[in-house]
Amino acid sequence: MTANVMVVVERQYDYPRPEVFRAWTAPEEMAQWRGSPGWHVETETVTSDLKLGGRHHHVKVRDNDPTTRVTTDAVFTEYFEPDVFVARQRITGDPGIDPDAPLELRVEFTKTGRNGTLVRIVQGPYDPTVAGYHSKGWELELDRLETYLAGHRNREVPR
Template identity: 25%
Template sequence: MDSMTELVMSRQFSAPRTAVWAAFVEPEIISQWWGPHGWAIEEDSIVFEPMVGGRHELTMVQVDNPEAKVPLKAVITAFDEYTCLVSDDGPHEMTLELVITTRVDFQEFAGKTSITLTQSPLPYEVIESSTKAWNSAFSKLENLLSEFF
């Protein structure tokens, strides 16, 4: 798998860890920020079962082209409330037939929350677009959190 790598990125939010955690696990909040700019979530597609073995599913839809859809059909493999969320998505067409592990670690300091997102394995050629997509989504999350904190 020489053509594979790992995406690691960190982001800090001016909100407590409980609020940032909720944004990752509460369907009504997930629907407000998940996905890059220009994409929305089909609200009735969100399934989040908060336990190891639970489902983490949703469908992103391109706002300007509703026929363009990207599913997430993951299984939660680690669930440590307010600290760590890990899921495996795939194999299916949108994961390039890979099982992609996404890990999000949450840390709070002085009322701010830092997250570190790790995804792997990813082909080198998707790292740039994946990084841009996550940064765009995290900007949407930052804007949402700024309404409250």
């Protein structure tokens, strides 16, 4: 089949845009939450040159089988902190993604209310047979982001 499906996922957070944007882009923060349940990002593999034309790299590893690894290499084609970033990605190790066909990842951060942020992810193109699986993966990762942000806020608030 032809890869022609874009996955679109949105989630509302009760945290300010700069905080949510930083969680997505700062390597030390991203490594804390990225990956669906049962996966983790190897902290030492995360690199990001946070600018237009900058490169990004990370490796996700299956918790119960460390030999199962998915590598993402990307270049930022847009980078406007804290509003949006777009990256052209090559993903290897995921059987549902052709490593020779680049994907585009667009993540938008829209201010809502006083201190809220709407995150909108658009990624693809995917083969229609795997698009739903990757959409669900993003939903699960965004759950982990919520947990990370809640814990991060609790550490920063003086008691």
